[in-house]
Amino acid sequence: xxxxxxxxxxxxxxxxxxxxxxxxxxxxxxxxxxxxxxxxxxxxxxxxxxxxxxxxxxxxxxxxxxxxxxxxxxxxxxxxxxxxxxxxxxxxxxxxxxxxxxxxxxxxxxxxxxxxxxxxxxxxxxxxxxxxxxxxxxxxxxxxxxxxxxxxxxxxxxxxxxxxxxxxxxxxxxxxxxxxxxxxxxxxxxxxxxxxxxxxxxxxxxxxxxxxxxxxxxxxxxxxxxxxxxxxxxxxxxxxxxxxxxxxxxxxxxxxxxxxxxxxxxxxxxxxxxxxxxxxxxxxxxxxxxxxxxxxxxxxxxxxxxxxxxxxxxxxxxxxxxxxxxxxxxxxxxxxxxxxxxxxxxxxxxxxxxxxxxxxxxxxxxxxxxxxxxxxxxxxxxxxxxxxxxxxxxxxxxxxxxxxxxxxxxxxxxxxxxxxxxxxxxxxxxxxxxx
Amino acid sequence: xxxxxxxxxxxxxxxxxxxxxxxxxxxxxxxxxxxxxxxxxxxxxxxxxxxxxxxxxxxxxxxxxxxxxxxxxxxxxxxxxxxxxxxxxxxxxxxxxxxxxxxxxxxxxxxxxxxxxxxxxxxxxxxxxxxxxxxxxxxxxxxxxxxxxxxxxxxxxxxxxxxxxxxxxxxxxxxxxxxxxxxxxxxxxxxxxxxxxxxxxxxxxxxxxxxxxxxxxxxxxxxxxxxxxxxxxxxxxxxxxxxxxxxxxxxxxxxxxxxxxxxxxxxxxxxxxxxxxxxxxxxxxxxxxxxxxxxxxxxxxxxxxxxxxxxxxxxxxxxxxxxxxxxxxxxxxxxxxxxxxxxxxxxxxxxxxxxxxxxxxxxxxxxxxxxxxxxxxxxxxxxxxxxxxxxxxxxxxxxxxxxxxxxxxxxxxxxxxxxxxxxxxxxxxxxxxxxxxxxxxxxxxxxxxx
Numbered sequence: 001x002x003x004x005x006x007x008x009x010x011x012x013x014x015x016x017x018x019x020x021x022x023x024x025x026x027x028x029x030x031x032x033x034x035x036x037x038x039x040x041x042x043x044x045x046x047x048x049x050x051x052x053x054x055x056x057x058x059x060x061x062x063x064x065x066x067x068x069x070x071x072x073x074x075x076x077x078x079x080x081x082x083x084x085x086x087x088x089x090x091x092x093x094x095x096x097x098x099x100x101x102x103x104x105x106x107x108x109x110x111x112x113x114x115x116x117x118x119x120x121x122x123x124x125x126x127x128x129x130x131x132x133x134x135x136x137x138x139x140x141x142x143x144x145x146x147x148x149x150x151x152x153x154x155x156x157x158x159x160x161x162x163x164x165x166x167x168x169x170x171x172x173x174x175x176x177x178x179x180x181x182x183x184x185x186x187x188x189x190x191x192x193x194x195x196x197x198x199x200x201x202x203x204x205x206x207x208x209x210x211x212x213x214x215x216x217x218x219x220x221x222x223x224x225x226x227x228x229x230x231x232x233x234x235x236x237x238x239x240x241x242x243x244x245x246x247x248x249x250x251x252x253x254x255x256x257x258x259x260x261x262x263x264x265x266x267x268x269x270x271x272x273x274x275x276x277x278x279x280x281x282x283x284x285x286x287x288x289x290x291x292x293x294x295x296x297x298x299x300x301x302x303x304x305x306x307x308x309x310x311x312x313x314x315x316x317x318x319x320x321x322x323x324x325x326x327x328x329x330x331x332x333x334x335x336x337x338x339x340x341x342x343x344x345x346x347x348x349x350x351x352x353x354x355x356x357x358x359x360x361x362x363x364x365x366x367x368x369x370x371x372x373x374x375x376x377x378x379x380x381x382x383x384x385x386x387x388x389x390x391x392x393x394x395x396x397x398x399x400x401x402x403x404x405x406x407x408x409x410x411x412x413x414x415x416x417x418x419x420x421x422x423x424x425x426x427x428x429x430x431x432x433x434x435x
Numbered sequence: 436x437x438x439x440x441x442x443x444x445x446x447x448x449x450x451x452x453x454x455x456x457x458x459x460x461x462x463x464x465x466x467x468x469x470x471x472x473x474x475x476x477x478x479x480x481x482x483x484x485x486x487x488x489x490x491x492x493x494x495x496x497x498x499x500x501x502x503x504x505x506x507x508x509x510x511x512x513x514x515x516x517x518x519x520x521x522x523x524x525x526x527x528x529x530x531x532x533x534x535x536x537x538x539x540x541x542x543x544x545x546x547x548x549x550x551x552x553x554x555x556x557x558x559x560x561x562x563x564x565x566x567x568x569x570x571x572x573x574x575x576x577x578x579x580x581x582x583x584x585x586x587x588x589x590x591x592x593x594x595x596x597x598x599x600x601x602x603x604x605x606x607x608x609x610x611x612x613x614x615x616x617x618x619x620x621x622x623x624x625x626x627x628x629x630x631x632x633x634x635x636x637x638x639x640x641x642x643x644x645x646x647x648x649x650x651x652x653x654x655x656x657x658x659x660x661x662x663x664x665x666x667x668x669x670x671x672x673x674x675x676x677x678x679x680x681x682x683x684x685x686x687x688x689x690x691x692x693x694x695x696x697x698x699x700x701x702x703x704x705x706x707x708x709x710x711x712x713x714x715x716x717x718x719x720x721x722x723x724x725x726x727x728x729x730x731x732x733x734x735x736x737x738x739x740x741x742x743x744x745x746x747x748x749x750x751x752x753x754x755x756x757x758x759x760x761x762x763x764x765x766x767x768x769x770x771x772x773x774x775x776x777x778x779x780x781x782x783x784x785x786x787x788x789x790x791x792x793x794x795x796x797x798x799x800x801x802x803x804x805x806x807x808x809x810x811x812x813x814x815x816x817x818x819x820x821x822x823x824x825x826x827x828x829x830x831x832x833x834x835x836x837x838x839x840x841x842x843x844x845x846x847x848x849x850x851x852x853x854x855x856x857x858x859x860x861x862x863x864x865x866x867x868x869x870x871x872x873x874x875x876x877x878x879x880x881x882x883x884x885x
Binding site (some may be wrong): 282 | 482485486487488491534538539540541542543546547548550551552554555556557558560561562565566568585610654655657658661662668669682701702703706707709710713716720726728774829
């Protein structure tokens with residue numbers, strides 16, 4: 001067993017990644033449920049002019065100003081989209097697409113013209129998580145200027161700034177969800193009910209959008225504008241496929257987000273370490289989604305296929321049992337060669353059929369099972385014949401229904417029909433021999 | 436004169452396009468116009484099929500394709516990049532549409548997933564290229580942010596042929612696409628291969644996105660698909676015309692964008708094109724004749740004014756009826772007391788009533804004219820006939836019909852009035868026992884000024 005020695009900055013990268021993923025992930029759950037996933041995308045692009053204007057107005061990379069500017073734009077974006085949509089001149093998707101691209105374009109033009117803004121569009125798009133651990137927050141100590149830069153001497157190093165910022169944002173998000181859980185839940189699943197209960201779904205909606213914008217800004221430095229969208233959507237979408245309960249979904253999305261950031265870091269290491277770590281984290285988040293898309297116990301594609309295959313297998317088997325029963329009923333022999341070898345072997349193994357020479361017979365267990373099925377089939381035929389279907393139209397539906405009818409249901413039908421002896425074709429409705 | 440001389444430089448700049456030294460600029464402008472046309476045409480279908488944001492996913496999904504194409508061949512060929520980008524773009528689009536069909540994930544989430552994850556994968560590849568391929572990714576990231584000013588002639592040949600291909604396919608399959616866009620079920624019953632046609636439209640969008648990537652970049656490409664189409668939609672209800680207008684708007688934005696970035700330093704082409712397009716969209720949304728907000732508002736205002744005028748006439752008539760004096764005089768204070776409207780508005784309505792000769796005004800006294808009386812009678816007739824209709828045919832209690840009639844009296848035209856009268860066999864009294872005025876005829880001249 002090998003241990004991987006991790007330097008402290010590597011652990012910080014994973015911690016920061018995990019903070020980003022879970023802060024985004026828990027909000028992302030609501031974006032997904034409210035069908036606002038692309039609003040998250042739009043906000044993450046549209047905050048660019050907010051950042052740029054805040055930088056210009058405050059004259060530097062003042063983080064408070066940036067948060068305010070971006071938060072305002074973050075709320076402005078959904079308001080603009082809603083206004084455009086309610087004018088009924090263009091559809092929602094076109095409205096989202098036009099608002100964020102216009103804001104982004106304005107941002108790019110301002111950046112290009114504002115001269116010496118310390119803002120790299122490439123960094124805004126990609127993020128640079130690898131450098132975040134080195135920008136630490138030092139409490140106390142004396143700052144001094146040297147060669148045009150400000151340095152700090154002494155003091156206590158309490159860890160990367162972005163970890164603190166992201167931690168605070170995560171706490172705010174958790175507090176928001178915790179205190180407004182009822183409001184969020186009702187306005188997500190039934191906005192009309194929320195409105196009639198006086199829960200102010202509009203206010204909740206814009207608060208959510210504001211937090212999305214704030215979280216986006218906090219994550220920018222680490223992961224950039226586009227990858228943050230993966231952090232918002234992928235953990236929540238995976239969790240959505242795994243559970244039907246909102247609280248569990250939120251919890252799972254935080255866990256899956258954190259997991260994808262740790263996995264992402266190791267993926268980046270295995271690719272040589274020089275690759276985009278944030279990109280790797282997003283790719284891992286996407287892979288986790290892919291896995292849950294295929295293998296989620298309840299909604300996974302593969303799982304559903306397996307379930308369907310098993311059902312089909314059961315139907316086939318039951319059909320063969322009934323066929324043998326019918327042949328026996330009309331006094332004909334059942335020849336082994338008529339059936340596939342493995343099918344016959346399977347039945348023999350299950351003790352439903354017995355093979356003697358080239359003839360197939362039902363065992364006692366097989367007869368009991370076949371009688372149950374035949375009963376269900378012929379009772380159903382009688383029943384729908386009574387409902388008014390002509391007798392040459394009853395076989396097909398009964399052929400499907402026989403696999404679903406339970407014994408209890410059969411008893412009820414029998415009572416309803418006052419214990420008939422034969423089906424519409426005159427064939428006897430079999431009864432299990434008393435033991 | 437001074438203004439004219441100070442704006443000479445613009446003509447100078449335009450002139451430069453036609454000189455030998457402007458040949459690069461000509462090519463760039465040509466490319467921007469090509470891009471505008473192709474995205475305008477294809478964007479129309481994306482817009483109408485509500486796939487605008489799917490094209491955003493395609494644009495982002497292009498990045499890994501470009502990187503892979505470079506990693507496998509080691510050549511920076513725009514045609515090769517285009518091929519790689521189209522393949523991954525198409526895969527991304529297919530995944531985004533397939534996810535909602537096989538799970539309970541909605542289309543918007545699926546688009547967001549594809550968009551961000553393909554892009555992240557692309558960035559990982561880009562950083563690998565940076566490390567392993569002698570640190571040279573310069574040609575690659577121009578695809579991301581768009582470097583229209585750096586387009587070479589070969590790039591433009593590629594773009595031009597792609598654009599022609601797009602237009603050709605759209606022209607050939609115009610009828611099928613139209614049917615698919617507006618009535619998918621009918622297309623299926625006609626036996627059209629709907630799945631393949633949808634794939635073809637998706638492919639068209641992918642190609643249009645790829646044509647534009649180099650000029651405007653990943654993020655803004657989707658804007659070039661949405662804006663021209665959305666603006667064109669406001670002007671017409673016909674698909675053919677919409678495509679033409681959309682292509683024209685796209686081309687215009689391309690020309691203006693490249694012109695601005697050529698004469699003003701530091702203004703990137705792509706964002707300017709987007710801003711120009713969005714400006715055109717805003718103008719269209721406000722001023723397009725039928726759907727525009729301003730014409731709509733004007734229509735609303737006109738009908739509101741008519742309703743208020745009619746209400747004034749009606750209440751004058753009712754007061755006259757009460758006092759059985761058809762030459763009754765009203766003072767302005769009477770109107771102010773009766774209508775809860777701002778005074779300047781009321782004055783405005785009274786003036787317009789006088790202009791239409793419905794009322795006369797003398798020494799501060801207002802009076803209904805002959806014509807005004809006729810008009811009022813007509814409104815009252817509509818009101819009371821409707822009340823009868825509601826009580827007789829709809830079984831609504833007679834004390835519940837007034838409010839409804841108050842609204843409908845302004846909307847009933849003469850034909851409906853005639854039919855109502857026939858249906859009710861010309862009643863003489865309304866449910867409250869008041870007389871219904873009988874048919875009032877306007878002379879030709881009176882009819883002209885309603």
